[in-house]
Amino acid sequence: MKFIADGMLGKLTRWLRMLGHNVKYSNKLDDAQLITIAKKEQRILLTRDLELYQQATAKGVQAFYVDGQTEAEKLAKLAQKLDISLDIDMATSRCPKCNARVKPVPKEKVADKVEESTFTCYHEFWECPKCGQVYWQGAHWTRIRKTLEEAKNSKNFKS
Numbered sequence: 571m572k573f574i575a576d577g578m579l580g581k582l583t584r585w586l587r588m589l590g591h592n593v594k595y596s597n598k599l600d601d602a603q604l605i606t607i608a609k610k611e612q613r614i615l616l617t618r619d620l621e622l623y624q625q626a627t628a629k630g631v632q633a634f635y636v637d638g639q640t641e642a643e644k645l646a647k648l649a650q651k652l653d654i655s656l657d658i659d660m661a662t663s664r665c666p667k668c669n670a671r672v673k674p675v676p677k678e679k680v681a682d683k684v685e686e687s688t689f690t691c692y693h694e695f696w697e698c699p700k701c702g703q704v705y706w707q708g709a710h711w712t713r714i715r716k717t718l719e720e721a722k723n724s725k726n727f728k729s
């Protein structure tokens with residue numbers, strides 16, 4: 571499943587990329603461009619704009635109207651509707667910044683790219699081949715897991 575997200579969904583874009591989905595995102599695309607790209611590249615259009623959603627579906631583009639307040643709620647609704655897994659698998663995870671698939675990188679290669687304390691505490695690292703960003707499952711990972719758990723609970727509750 572490939573997606574294109576409207577300019578209001580930057581956060582959700584990052585989540586979906588981490589979950590392994592190919593999401594095109596730019597806040598510089600107007601409605602017509604979003605629809606054209608979605609159609610041409612067979613991407614599901616994600617939008618928080620009801621009017622855009624209606625325009626897209628009228629033109630035969632598969633679209634999903636994203637409601638919900640928190641990221642967990644939005645993820646829960648998407649997961650329910652589109653059968654998306656809410657577990658991050660690093661083997662398929664994508665760079666939240668640029669959408670490229672991250673690759674495991676040997677620890678010694680990141681020595682000069684991360685803080686010394688990070689280097690000492692963690693042993694598994696991933697790198698984005700496109701933008702060079704290095705990732706590890708650090709302290710922030712607790713928050714990521716918590717949001718995904720919330721999303722799973724809210725999904726189960728509603729279904």
Ligand SMILES: [Zn+2]
Nearest residue numbers: 665668698701
């Ligand atoms: Zn990247």
